[in-house]
Amino acid sequence: xxxxxxxxxxxxxxxxxxxxxxxxxxxxxxxxxxxxxxxxxxxxxxxxxxxxxxxxxxxxxxxxxxxxxxxxxxxxxxxxxxxxxxxxxxxxxxxxxxxxxxxxxxxxxxxxxxxxxxxxxxxxxxxxxxxxxxxxxxxxxxxxxxxxxxx
Numbered sequence: 465x466x467x468x469x470x471x472x473x474x475x476x477x478x479x480x481x482x483x484x485x486x487x488x489x490x491x492x493x494x495x496x497x498x499x500x501x502x503x504x505x506x507x508x509x510x511x512x513x514x515x516x517x518x519x520x521x522x523x524x525x526x527x528x529x530x531x532x533x534x535x536x537x538x539x540x541x542x543x544x545x546x547x548x549x550x551x552x553x554x555x556x557x558x559x560x561x562x563x564x565x566x567x568x569x570x571x572x573x574x575x576x577x578x579x580x581x582x583x584x585x586x587x588x589x590x591x592x593x594x595x596x597x598x599x600x601x602x603x604x605x606x607x608x609x610x611x612x613x614x615x
Contacts (some may be wrong), residue, residue, distance in 0.1 A: 481542070484596070486586040488547040488577045493532075494522060497539035498597075501526030504536050511535050525576055530570060530596060561575075565589075 481497050492511060495501055504526035511522040522537040532553055555569040564580040576592035
């Protein structure tokens with residue numbers, strides 16, 4: 465028999481597999497779901513990440529359309545965008561007196577909203593996920609914005 469706690473954990477794992485987390489405590493961006501990535505290839509280097517007393521080696525990298533190259537490891541539990549990696553490419557803002565959210569400004573007109581969920585993690589919301597998926601074919605949010613502007 466499966467306990468309620470186990471069912472909740474399985475539900476969280478399934479949700480996290482299809483979500484993207486922004487994390488200020490991570491030092492590397494690692495994805496477990498290849499759906500989000502293009503051009504996954506073996507890397508010449510190995511990422512040896514240590515978390516919660518465990519370690520995990522990643523040997524592949526892929527391109528997250530609209531963003532940058534991230535590590536890919538199917539054994540990871542969640543798709544993580546490290547705040548430090550995102551901040552190298554985009555402006556990040558938050559004001560919790562207004563909204564429990566983190567905004568990643570991918571263009572002047574487009575900000576992706578990462579919403580705080582019940583456990584305190586910040587996940588890309590549904591509207592942001594739709595914007596990300598729209599960028600898959602173009603590889604960039606700028607190209608998506610240009611196509612929309614020309615319609």
